[in-house]
Amino acid sequence: MTSKRQKTKTAEAVSNGSPSFPQAAQNMLDFINHAWTPFHAVEEASRRLVAAGFQKLSERAEWNLQPGGRYFFTRNMSTLVAFAIGAQYQPGNGFHMLGAHTDSFDDGSVDSLRHQPEGPCLILHVVRSLMLISAQVKFDKPLMHIPMLAIHLQPEIREKGFNPNKQTQLGPILAVAAKASLDKQKKSDAEDLKPESKAGEEKKEEERHHAALLNLLSSQLGCTPEAIVDFELHICDVQPSTLGGMEDEFVFSGRLDNLAMSFCSLQALLDVHGDPASLADDANIKAVALFDHEEVGSASAQGAGGPVMRDTITRVAGVLSGGSEGAVVRALQSSFLVSADMAHALHPNYADKHDGQHQPRFGQGLVIKHNSNQRYATNAVSATLFRELAKQHGIPTQDFAVRSDMGCGSTIGPILASGLGCRTVDVGLAQLAMHSIREMCSSGDIGLAIEHFTAFFKEFSSLDASINIDGLSPPVLQGTLEDTPCNHVQ
The missing domain is CATH 3.40.630.10 (Zn peptidases)
Structure with missing residues (x-):
């Protein structure tokens, strides 16, 4: 064993030549x-x-x-x-x-921009190809934001403190409505060119997940939005x-x-x-x-x-x-x-x-x-x-x-x-x-x-190896039990 050092280390110490x-x-x-x-x-x-x-x-x-x-x-x-x-x-x-x-x-797990407060913007998704595979996407820029209502519009905070409704007041903002509508229209146009049965299947995917988000994901993955079967989205601070x-x-x-x-x-x-x-x-x-x-x-x-x-x-x-x-x-x-x-x-x-x-x-x-x-x-x-x-x-x-x-x-x-x-x-x-x-x-x-x-x-x-708690023989002590002030304890 290493011998005991004379001085206790401080936060600024360097350990045995290793990095500080x-x-x-x-x-x-x-x-x-x-x-x-x-x-x-x-x-x-x-x-x-x-x-x-x-x-x-x-x-x-x-x-x-x-x-x-x-x-x-x-x-x-x-x-x-x-x-x-x-x-x-x-x-x-x-x-x-x-x-x-x-x-x-963290503040919220997001699904279709409806969230459940629990965990941390990153995505684990499942992609359909010749087989189902899983992969990860990490965006190094802010994708969405949960803005707080200006404090002068909620004066009750001064008396009751900040206690937002987790269902209705913590929804993240992903895109403006015009942009989201445009992305939705693009996807709708693409569906019109496909067989009826396939279009119906993809419409269900669109209903479950935001069209703009699916497009963004697919651009990162190099696949079509339709190939994304499902995903878990986590929101976190990107600083x-x-x-x-x-x-x-x-x-x-x-x-x-x-x-x-x-x-x-x-x-x-x-x-x-x-x-x-x-x-x-x-x-x-x-x-x-x-x-x-x-x-x-x-x-x-x-x-x-x-x-x-x-x-x-x-x-x-x-x-x-x-x-x-x-x-x-x-x-x-x-x-x-x-x-x-x-x-x-x-x-x-x-x-x-x-x-x-x-x-x-x-x-x-x-x-x-x-x-x-x-x-x-x-x-x-x-x-x-x-x-x-x-x-x-x-x-x-x-x-x-x-x-x-x-x-x-x-x-x-x-x-x-x-x-x-x-x-x-x-x-x-x-x-x-x-x-x-x-x-x-x-x-x-x-x-x-x-x-x-x-x-x-x-x-x-x-x-x-130097300690014996439940062993067959007790450790050797200095003195006897009778020598201690606790000899009455059975």
Whole structure:
């Protein structure tokens, strides 16, 4: 293990000759500026994994896995799981996992310009050719806008606050009526030249989707509007993410929750196992799981509440065990999950919203989250293990518990912990303006998170071997139970 450093790192520190922590933040912004939707986040993560030599698997095909191999797969193009198998892996050895989510809380998902508030202007569409195929389109310019009514036309805001009707007052504007009518007429003229049966089919498509939007999509794809079978349209702020502050100490970006943790998790895996030779002496499996649909409860085929992670562990452990007894269960009990999701930093204008003893601040590293009602999955054991990794490297950590008189959010941590039965700690970087179009965090914290996650992948095995909770023999203690003030507890 690396020896403990004399001084705790600060946000401006440089780690072992690697790029400076602000550079790590800039690398993250490059990721986020592409990842406008969960689909694009997975696309970019996949590109980076392939560039590092990871092999893409299909869940529908047989997996021929080998110790020392590096693999990943995607589900629905919006969830990704990547894993690297130690060359010394033995049946029953654990998975050391980082889990995050690819979706963000935004203003609206749009269908035919009628919307349902949930998720982030980008499109995943299905195109009809010789077979049905799916692809993505990204527009780098603003396509539509949701204008707010001038405040002097709604004076009630001063007393009641801004609370728009999500059905009637958040409709995005795509095109002026004259332009839309023109596009519709062009399509109608084209239909008149086709057989009656075909024209009737295409008229149904036009009724479901805006003609001007279909024309715009088809021009990007190089196909006819009729070839577009269906699509999912996501609206998001097109302003690029950026560094800011007097010394670039801040990150200003949409979707920090939770693309920041997705990026840091992926980067740590690539830093540790980007080279296959790094697995030569490793006996465990290192994994990163990036899930969709966390912001709406995770209950989907590609969400953390679905079977994605258990399917992964069951298949991998099963393939590598050769029929060894209880290989999957033993692997789960030997595993450890870091649920990584952003945390609430102390807001200088709303300091009373935090407990006096739990006030996460910028530049102080990852926040370990606690909640006795299991809104977070952290317990004393998992928190200690994760905190000790940081101490060995001089990396700062913080602790957070919500005020007892306030509601507490949740993460994928409790969902996965209850579904897998493995030890879990909930952590995240401190941020302000969570769920806003423009969120904010410390640029220095990005580097601290990557280094902490890197230490987790490199050294958790040896640290885990030093703790005994459910073993056959108790750990050796200084003194006896009778020597402690709690000897009356049975």
